[in-house]
Amino acid sequence: MNDMTAAGIEARYELAAGMARDGGVVALEYFHNRASLAIESKRDPQDVVSIADRSVEQLIRKAIAEQFPEDGVLGEEYGLEAGTSGFTWVIDPIDGTSAFLAGMPTWCVSVGVLYEGEPVIGVINAPCLGEHYAAAKGQGASLNGERLLLTGAITPKNALTGIGSNTEVSPQTVAGMVERLLEEDGNFIRNGSGALMIAYVAAGRLSGYMEPSMHAWDCLAGYCIVAEAGGSHRPFPTDGDRLTAGAPVLAAGPGNMDALARIAQFAEV
Ligand code: LIP
Numbered sequence: 001m002n003d004m005t006a007a008g009i010e011a012r013y014e015l016a017a018g019m020a021r022d023g024g025v026v027a028l029e030y031f032h033n034r035a036s037l038a039i040e041s042k043r044d045p046q047d048v049v050s051i052a053d054r055s056v057e058q059l060i061r062k063a064i065a066e067q068f069p070e071d072g073v074l075g076e077e078y079g080l081e082a083g084t085s086g087f088t089w090v091i092d093p094i095d096g097t098s099a100f101l102a103g104m105p106t107w108c109v110s111v112g113v114l115y116e117g118e119p120v121i122g123v124i125n126a127p128c129l130g131e132h133y134a135a136a137k138g139q140g141a142s143l144n145g146e147r148l149l150l151t152g153a154i155t156p157k158n159a160l161t162g163i164g165s166n167t168e169v170s171p172q173t174v175a176g177m178v179e180r181l182l183e184e185d186g187n188f189i190r191n192g193s194g195a196l197m198i199a200y201v202a203a204g205r206l207s208g209y210m211e212p213s214m215h216a217w218d219c220l221a222g223y224c225i226v227a228e229a230g231g232s233h234r235p236f237p238t239d240g241d242r243l244t245a246g247a248p249v250l251a252a253g254p255g256n257m258d259a260l261a262r263i264a265q266f267a268e269v
Pocket residue numbers: 076092094095096097098164165166167192193194195211214218
């Protein structure tokens with residue numbers, strides 16, 4: 001990584017962290033007043049959105065446009081605006097929208113930055129939990145300022161593994177993953193926010209996280225945090241139209257990738 005790229009990452013890292021926090025403040029206000037939110041279905045009644053998601057994404061997009069107008073931006077609610085700098089922001093204003101609207105605390109604001117398609121910044125802020133995960137390429141990962149360093153102590157056999165699902169994936173595909181995990185003496189959790197569960201992998205709470213299809217805005221901030229904490233992740237295709245398409249997601253703590261890949265059984269990239 002040359003000095004110019006490193007300087008570009010440093011400048012954006014500060015904004016990403018600030019916008020994840022500021023977005024979290026706005027989202028938390030809506031969360032406390034969620035009874036007044038009009039809930040809309042997107043793909044189907046399991047895929048929901050409200051003004052909370054849109055307001056947070058608009059806030060973050062405005063700040064990026066003011067400071068880095070040459071950057072690309074991809075957000076869950078307003079899609080892709082291509083840039084010219086090589087940097088692309090991937091924003092999930094509220095990941096875990098279903099949990100958010102149901103009054104559960106497992107949701108977060110996820111802000112990632114790619115450079116030439118690679119995750120180089122990841123910030124995930126979970127306001128209800130008081131947790132702020134942050135990482136930048138070569139600078140390590142942290143939770144509330146405390147360094148995250150995975151040791152490989154947890155495995156699918158002695159810890160929980162996150163499994164995500166949504167209506168874009170067949171019930172049989174998800175059931176197969178659950179069955180194979182249970183057959184290998186593991187157990188699973190799904191809290192409705194894939195981004196937050198990927199952050200949990202970086203924090204050593206989960207042996208890994210797998211989901212048959214997620215979008216870049218759901219997972220790439222978390223991928224950066226896991227990598228900088230010493231974990232690993234499956235590649236996520238970001239070239240051309242694949243950046244806005246869904247793809248399988250797998251993040252793993254040290255030593256767990258092979259076992260989790262066997263359980264996930266995702267096709268090669
Ligand atoms: C959610 C993901 C979750 C997935 C849900 C949904 P959203 O994102 O974080 O892992 O299982 O289907 O995609 O829609 O709440 O931002």
